[in-house]
Amino acid sequence: MNATDYNKLAGRIKLLSHPARLRILDALRREAECVCHLEAFLGKPQPYVSQQLRLLHKAGVIQAEKDGLNVFYRLVDNEMIVWLDHILGPIEGEHPEMIIHKQVVFCPCPKCETGDY
Amino acid sequence: MNATDYNKLAGRIKLLSHPARLRILDALRREAECVCHLEAFLGKPQPYVSQQLRLLHKAGVIQAEKDGLNVFYRLVDNEMIVWLDHILGPIEGEHPEMIIHKQVVFCPCPKCETGDY
DNA sequence: ACAGTATATGCAATTTTTTGCATATTGTCA
DNA sequence: TGACAATATGCAAAAAATTGCATATACTGT
Numbered sequence: 001m002n003a004t005d006y007n008k009l010a011g012r013i014k015l016l017s018h019p020a021r022l023r024i025l026d027a028l029r030r031e032a033e034c035v036c037h038l039e040a041f042l043g044k045p046q047p048y049v050s051q052q053l054r055l056l057h058k059a060g061v062i063q064a065e066k067d068g069l070n071v072f073y074r075l076v077d078n079e080m081i082v083w084l085d086h087i088l089g090p091i092e093g094e095h096p097e098m099i100i101h102k103q104v105v106f107c108p109c110p111k112c113e114t115g116d117y
Numbered sequence: 118m119n120a121t122d123y124n125k126l127a128g129r130i131k132l133l134s135h136p137a138r139l140r141i142l143d144a145l146r147r148e149a150e151c152v153c154h155l156e157a158f159l160g161k162p163q164p165y166v167s168q169q170l171r172l173l174h175k176a177g178v179i180q181a182e183k184d185g186l187n188v189f190y191r192l193v194d195n196e197m198i199v200w201l202d203h204i205l206g207p208i209e210g211e212h213p214e215m216i217i218h219k220q221v222v223f224c225p226c227p228k229c230e231t232g233d234y
Numbered sequence: 235a236c237a238g239t240a241t242a243t244g245c246a247a248t249t250t251t252t253t254g255c256a257t258a259t260t261g262t263c264a
Numbered sequence: 265t266g267a268c269a270a271t272a273t274g275c276a277a278a279a280a281a282t283t284g285c286a287t288a289t290a291c292t293g294t
């Protein structure tokens with residue numbers, strides 16, 4: 001590993017080093033989520049959430065899929081998925097924050113409409 | 118995991134998200150190093166190196182051991198060691214930068230004097 | 235005690251991140 | 265088409281991290 005490699009690695013690690021982004025990634029490694037859900041359980045304004053998503057998207061870590069008015073983001077970076085497994089522990093069952101969310105939020109995104117939440 | 122947990126975790130990850138600190142930790146996970154060696158292969162001024170070390174020390178990730186004029190730093194955070202294993206890959210053989218360093222630096226720290234380097 | 239060496243500390247300047255918010259864009263439905 | 269809803273974008277203010285450097289401290293050998 002030369003100096004450039006360390007720079008690149010550190011840059012990727014920086015994506016994880018922010019509470020909001022870490023929470024987003026923790027949610028996304030379970031399944032794709034739309035902005036409205038992330039907004040709901042982060043408790044942050046929508047432009048704020050979209051900006052963190054933009055960061056992750058520009059780095060190629062997540063991918064956007066449009067479905068009508070909603071945009072679903074999916075975690076597509078395998079290395080990052082492995083890192084998250086080791087840092088946050090493996091995924092077990094449903095995301096706790098999503099369970100809370102289930103009781104509180106009911107938006108007209110496809111997931112909510114089909115009764116997934 | 119609640120919001121506070123994510124904050125703490127992100128804070129710890131932030132320690133890794135800087136090229137100089139990442140390089141320092143990569144070196145320290147092999148064996149304890151004194152500041153003069155870290156300074157040599159980072160190619161950064163000594164106060165700069167000491168400051169990054171202070172950050173890591175305050176977070177409890179590394180420990181200082183004095184030996185005469187020198188201070189040897191040791192990586193003592195097990196979780197961090199595991200993270201580094203997954204992010205940087207497992208340790209194999211000698212640190213490449215230390216081999217270069219072997220040819221270039223010969224300081225009067227105990228390691229150099231005993232011919233370890 | 236003095237000179238020299240390794241490391242630490244403190245602080246200001248700079249740069250980067252984070253945050254907040256107004257507004258733009260895009261798609262839906264009536 | 266017009267009103268509305270979900271998301272994106274741009275930009276400035278605030279906060280935090282990084283960097284550089286002068287100087288302090290601690291230890292050694294003479």
